[in-house]
Amino acid sequence: MLGYLFRRVAQMIPVLLVMSAGIFVATTHLPGDPAVAIIGMESSEADRARARERYGLDDPIPVQYVAWLKRAVAGDLGRSLRTREPVAEMLRARAPVTLQLTFMAMVLAALVGIPLGVIAARHRGGFLDSFVSGLALTAVAIPFFWLGVLLILLFSIALELLPPSGYVPFTEAPLRNIQLMIMPTITVGLAMSALVMRQTRSAMLQVLGQDFVKTAHAKGASEMRVTYRHALPNAFVPVITVIGLQTGALLGGAIVTERVFSLPGVGTMIVEGIFNRDFPVIQGAMLFIVASVLIINLLTDLSYAAIDPRVKY
Amino acid sequence: MVAVASPRGGLWSAAKGSGLVRLCIGLGTIALVLFVALFAPLIAPQPPDLIDFMSIASPPSTEHLLGTDEAGRDILSRIFYGARVSVAVVFVSVFTAMLFGVSLGLVSGYRGGWVDDIIMRVIDIVISFPTLVLALLIIALLGPGLQNAIVAISIVYIPYFARLTRGEVLSLKSRDYVSAALSTGTPHRVILFKEILPNLLGNIVVYASLAASEALITESALSFLGLGVQPPTPSWGYMIAAGMQYSSYWWISLFPGLAIFVTVIGFNFLGDTLRDAFDPTLARRTRSSGSGKEG
Numbered sequence: 001m002l003g004y005l006f007r008r009v010a011q012m013i014p015v016l017l018v019m020s021a022g023i024f025v026a027t028t029h030l031p032g033d034p035a036v037a038i039i040g041m042e043s044s045e046a047d048r049a050r051a052r053e054r055y056g057l058d059d060p061i062p063v064q065y066v067a068w069l070k071r072a073v074a075g076d077l078g079r080s081l082r083t084r085e086p087v088a089e090m091l092r093a094r095a096p097v098t099l100q101l102t103f104m105a106m107v108l109a110a111l112v113g114i115p116l117g118v119i120a121a122r123h124r125g126g127f128l129d130s131f132v133s134g135l136a137l138t139a140v141a142i143p144f145f146w147l148g149v150l151l152i153l154l155f156s157i158a159l160e161l162l163p164p165s166g167y168v169p170f171t172e173a174p175l176r177n178i179q180l181m182i183m184p185t186i187t188v189g190l191a192m193s194a195l196v197m198r199q200t201r202s203a204m205l206q207v208l209g210q211d212f213v214k215t216a217h218a219k220g221a222s223e224m225r226v227t228y229r230h231a232l233p234n235a236f237v238p239v240i241t242v243i244g245l246q247t248g249a250l251l252g253g254a255i256v257t258e259r260v261f262s263l264p265g266v267g268t269m270i271v272e273g274i275f276n277r278d279f280p281v282i283q284g285a286m287l288f289i290v291a292s293v294l295i296i297n298l299l300t301d302l303s304y305a306a307i308d309p310r311v312k313y
Numbered sequence: 314m315v316a317v318a319s320p321r322g323g324l325w326s327a328a329k330g331s332g333l334v335r336l337c338i339g340l341g342t343i344a345l346v347l348f349v350a351l352f353a354p355l356i357a358p359q360p361p362d363l364i365d366f367m368s369i370a371s372p373p374s375t376e377h378l379l380g381t382d383e384a385g386r387d388i389l390s391r392i393f394y395g396a397r398v399s400v401a402v403v404f405v406s407v408f409t410a411m412l413f414g415v416s417l418g419l420v421s422g423y424r425g426g427w428v429d430d431i432i433m434r435v436i437d438i439v440i441s442f443p444t445l446v447l448a449l450l451i452i453a454l455l456g457p458g459l460q461n462a463i464v465a466i467s468i469v470y471i472p473y474f475a476r477l478t479r480g481e482v483l484s485l486k487s488r489d490y491v492s493a494a495l496s497t498g499t500p501h502r503v504i505l506f507k508e509i510l511p512n513l514l515g516n517i518v519v520y521a522s523l524a525a526s527e528a529l530i531t532e533s534a535l536s537f538l539g540l541g542v543q544p545p546t547p548s549w550g551y552m553i554a555a556g557m558q559y560s561s562y563w564w565i566s567l568f569p570g571l572a573i574f575v576t577v578i579g580f581n582f583l584g585d586t587l588r589d590a591f592d593p594t595l596a597r598r599t600r601s602s603g604s605g606k607e608g
Contacts, residue, residue, distance in 0.1 A: 252445030
């Protein structure tokens with residue numbers, strides 16, 4: 001297990017290197033003179049030359065990349081061109097928002113998707129199955145950011161039940177935090193609930209047809225026991241796979257959803273970075289997203305062993 | 314693009330019952346969206362940017378069926394014109410992604426060896442970016458705008474087409490009829506285009522249809538963020554964002570989103586039915602194990 005973990009982490013490094021190079025090269029090709037962006041429009045040509053010298057902007061791209069990488073590994077992702085705030089600090093403040101939203105959406109998808117999938121599989125071909133499958137079909141077709149707007153219109157404007165936007169850290173006011181995160185969580189997680197439901201349904205259908213399920217029935221185990229104790233644990237691996245694979249999509253969804261609910265997360269950082277052509281901010285935020293996806297994929301793989309004792313690394 | 318080309322296994326036999334209904338809904342919806350996009354100037358009640366000063370942000374009425382937006386423009390007309398943008402982005406980007414992706418997949422799968430290794434490693438890396446994140450990165454590089462949104466969405470979907478094609482090619486190239494063609498001295502180019510390509514086209518069309526629904530959501534998400542189509546050109550995503558600023562006027566956001574939703578359902582139904590038709594084993598499996606589709 002430890003050996004496997006080590007191998008997997010070792011494999012992540014080259015991938016992360018290539019992806020960070022991709023992000024770096026992409027952002028250094030942004031139009032406009034970065035020296036002007038750093039010291040402002042009113043600077044003289046001499047000032048700009050000094051800035052270029054100082055930030056190594058005239059160096060070849062590979063040299064710049066290595067210098068950037070060295071600083072990044074040491075935790076220095078540069079400063080925002082606009083606010084002069086260190087990018088690493090911005091990330092420290094904003095990452096919890098995005099990660100919390102993604103995590104809550106994932107939990108929602110599992111809590112909604114797995115039971116519905118089980119119900120659909122148990123009532124295969126019946127009314128409940130068609131109903132749940134129809135719901136899933138609808139859920140994946142709803143543009144999630146539109147869903148967010150509709151939730152605000154319904155629960156904040158019309159019913160005045162939930163605050164429409166804003167953010168408080170969980171550590172400061174847990175209840176208020178959860179209250180503010182309910183609608184964003186549904187916005188990000190609904191489509192994934194549908195995917196989890198479909199995967200659970202088809203995995204359960206396969207498991208329910210197997211001999212050990214018939215044996216359990218023959219031994220007189222109750223329907224509930226057969227479904228939840230015998231069959232469901234055996235259907236978990238493909239379900240976890242879908243959850244893991246979709247997490248990247250969830251992060252992408254979180255980026256847009258943060259804009260709907262004015263959440264100060266990494267997504268808002270990226271979008272504002274794009275509008276301001278603030279390349280250190282884009283680089284840092286993208287790097288964070290990509291590293292998160294890789295780590296979540298790793299955790300997904302590791303969770304197989306915890307769920308299925310037959311899986312050995 | 315999504316022409317129903319005589320699939321093996323028979324479209325109609327596979328699309329019986331609920332499948333037939335789905336196919337009709339799918340085809341009908343997409344046809345309707347295409348019609349609206351093509352003939353927007355003829356069927357729209359008003360020009361999309363005509364401002365009615367007498368009814369600014371007025372709710373749906375007989376005069377303005379879906380109401381007017383915050384600037385007094387007719388929402389129905391803007392949805393019709395917005396269809397042009399969405400259809401253009403979706404079709405052009407999915408077609409471009411298909412063209413490049415299928416070519417890469419063909420070369421990768423058929424040629425094998427180091428060419429395959431290089432192409433697939435690059436694709437592995439591109440695929441590990443979440444689609445929206447990659448699209449945002451490309452937009453960050455190129456700047457916001459319609460054309461750049463098309464480029465971004467095309468690039469995002471190339472790897473998926475390439476992977477799908479490569480997998481198919483790997484299985485097809487070991488078939489007997491390919492060996493037979495090779496043994497008679499048929500050139501590789503002919504084998505690729507006459508023997509292999511026609512046999513994988515079915516799956517490609519199915520995937521294209523499903524990719525189109527995703528591409529539409531990606532495009533509207535970009536426009537929603539203000540990074541896609543730039544105003545005053547009407548786009549569904551941007552209309553939703555604009556309506557969000559005026560939350561007491563619910564109709565401004567509601568109807569454009571509904572347009573996206575209906576179009577996505579159309580593409581999904583089309584894709585699902587085509588998949589069942591092109592893959593008779595799946596259709597049979599699904600039918601014998603009850604209704605609905607797997608995974």
